[in-house]
Amino acid sequence: MAGLKRTALYDLHIELGAETVPFAGYEMPVRYALGVMREHLHCRSSAGLFDVSHMGQILVRPKSGDLVDAARAFETLVPADLLGLKVGRQRYTLLTNEDGGIIDDLMVAKRADHLFLVVNAARREVDLAHLEERLADTCEIEEVTDRALLAVQGPKAEAALEGIWSGINCMRFMDVETVGSEFGTLRISRSGYTGEDGFEISVSGQYAGPLAMALLAQDSVEPIGLGARDSLRLEAGLCLYGSDIDASTSPTEASLEWAVQKARRAGGERAGGFPGAGRILRELQHGARRRRVGLMPEGRAPMRAGTRIYREPHGGDSIGTVCSGGFGPSIERPVSIAYVQSEQGHAGTTVYGEVRGRRLPATVTEMPFRSPDFKR
């Protein structure tokens, strides 16, 4: 496909029979021989290998050499408590804009002398420009371009990695480690985007293929494409930037209040001090007009993105719209994520999604639709 970038694993994807699609400027595998449904179920029952090298990896180094200065500077861009984050841990956070919307969602890891960010592929350029503009006085911003990113997810992910690094079983959810291996230096985090236990591994591009093949050589590990990555994250209730969150959605609207730690909330030690704090802190206390909720359609018809939501089976104005929806292979029924008026967003409320001209009932449901089993 013309004009598209390829990751270090492209040849391996083709060899494995992948069907590829354009995604965020990259030619990426959407499914392999197993197909989306079986890839999804395999990841939930065993282990899946994902190429997520299209995501941006960014290093933020304090010019002073003092990590506290980098954490303090980065706190001016996100509502996370980073001064309180321990070295060797990572946290999910949001780059917010002046209107209280979300520029991107990302992982930030605290290392001995820098912060390590993993950002969405489609937002990489926007994020880098934002960081340069806002942090240039205090930090060196360096995009990592020579490293691939692999995710190993599922209940057998830890066992699959034991042969790569023996210390893997000591890591807890959201721990980060930098370790030497036969595949060069690996930056490992115990995290992911599937609602499963698992790891993300940043590896030098030259070792990405050999590492992937060493993992795939194990019976427990199958390659998983973007199709199943989407259905896995949907069941886990996780946000996809551009679908579930964007520059117009606030953390409270997106049901991401948990990403704003106490220190940054009203009355906290470092309350506010990030873009859009006025709206974001106000909504944390008083709520927002709309809210991102889970929906379980009662029938088998999936309610996909764009489906309009109504309060009644006939008549009345729309009260919201589905932002992500499809079939959940593990729960064996369709599931959706939607924005609805907050007063209609309580779990157990019946609403109606308009599918092909007919209003079909759905129940507002707590997310995740399927409980994760993280190693805490």
Added chain:
Amino acid sequence: MKFTEEHEWLRVEGDLVTVGITRHASEQLGDVVFVELPGPGTKVAKGDEVAVIESVKAASDILAPVDGEIVEVNDAIVDSPGKVNEDPMGDAWFFKMTLSDISILDSFMDEAEYGELVG
């Protein structure tokens, strides 16, 4: 067996025609998760959207291949949509409909011609 450009197959039995989707179509769709069929007795015109099939990827319409009336539908694929991937050319037929003018079948492709279409 006859084939349409919309990747449906037709099998004539007496004055009825059984309609399903081809293996190529089922492979392109990926795992089928939802099927909606018309009610028996529905009168349809060629090209009408008579059924809906949704896979993990997307929703698609199934078009009536000829004018006629739906007389029987395959509820087994509504209950188990995955059958459409397992046996699209056999057990996972969609519906049976009347055929007013059998000569219309001459306008459809035979297996060799369809094979050329999908490469």
